[in-house]
Amino acid sequence: MKIGILISGRGSNMQALVEACKAPDYPAEAAVVISNRPDALGLEYARYSGIPALVVDHKAYASRTDFEVDLHAALKDHGVELVCNAGFMRLLTKGFVDKWRDRQINIHPSLLPAYKGLHSHERAIAEGVKITGCSVHFVRTEMDSGPIIAQAAVQVLAHDEPGDLAARVLQAEHKLYPHALRLVAEGRTRITGNIVTIDGESTPSPVLFSPGLYPPG
Ligand code: GRF
Numbered sequence: 001m002k003i004g005i006l007i008s009g010r011g012s013n014m015q016a017l018v019e020a021c022k023a024p025d026y027p028a029e030a031a032v033v034i035s036n037r038p039d040a041l042g043l044e045y046a047r048y049s050g051i052p053a054l055v056v057d058h059k060a061y062a063s064r065t066d067f068e069v070d071l072h073a074a075l076k077d078h079g080v081e082l083v084c085n086a087g088f089m090r091l092l093t094k095g096f097v098d099k100w101r102d103r104q105i106n107i108h109p110s111l112l113p114a115y116k117g118l119h120s121h122e123r124a125i126a127e128g129v130k131i132t133g134c135s136v137h138f139v140r141t142e143m144d145s146g147p148i149i150a151q152a153a154v155q156v157l158a159h160d161e162p163g164d165l166a167a168r169v170l171q172a173e174h175k176l177y178p179h180a181l182r183l184v185a186e187g188r189t190r191i192t193g194n195i196v197t198i199d200g201e202s203t204p205s206p207v208l209f210s211p212g213l214y215p216p217g
Contacts, residue, residue: 001027002031003028004031004074004075005017005030005033005083005086006034006035006084006085007042007087007088008037008040009037009041009087011040011041011042011087012087012174014045014084015042016173016177016178018030018033018046026178026185028181030046030049031079031080032075032078033046033051033052035056054074056071064091068092082103082105082185083139084105084106084181085106085139086177091143092139092141094141097140098141100139102191104138106138106144106146108135108144110132111132111134111135112144120132121166122162124156125156131153131154133152134173136151136176136177146194147191147193147194147196149180149184149196150176150180152172152175154169154172155168183198188200
């Protein structure tokens with residue numbers, strides 16, 4: 001399955017997906033990386049990896065819809081079958097989301113539906129939660145909502161600063177996203193309403209794992 005990866009910055013999740021795609025038995029191929037910001041660090045890695053890396057700069061467009069027309073065209077030009085948002089920081093309109101319905105996924109650094117939007121880690125710490133994590137989900141119009149494919153749990157440690165927690169969750173993201181993409185690209189995900197089921201699901205489930213819930217110290 002040809003994937004297009006949308007980024008806005010660092011691109012470490014994009015890098016995790018691209019690395020996964022290099023394995024011969026991985027069911028997805030990175031066809032293009034597109035950033036809405038010309039200065040996104042991730043573009044360098046994509047180019048270094050020999051993957052077409054484009055900028056569709058949202059600031060160059062008069063409207064969101066105009067921006068999305070070119071974004072859609074760039075994805076189509078590269079034969080993209082599934083869009084993977086990876087730290088892509090633009091809200092997409094219903095028109096674009098509907099065009100890619102059930103063919104666009106996103107990663108968010110919380111256990112959805114908790115802590116949608118920005119500053120997930122700050123809010124988790126402020127509210128004293130003991131477990132947070134990350135989620136990969138199909139994209140719907142409402143921000144950070146849509147059928148959840150897979151989640152990973154991460155412990156919030158005493159005295160965590162948001163940056164500490166973000167770094168720990170990011171490590172889980174880098175495992176979870178390639179894992180979730182594999183399930184989608186293998187055609188194993190079935191969506192019914194807001195629920196995703198996985199064909200051939202075993203016990204323990206392939207869609208939930210919790211790396212290092214009890215780290216030393
Ligand atoms: C990740 O935490 C992702 O979940 C969130 O933004 C961050 C992007 O990081 N949406 P990177 O660009 O993938 O390194």
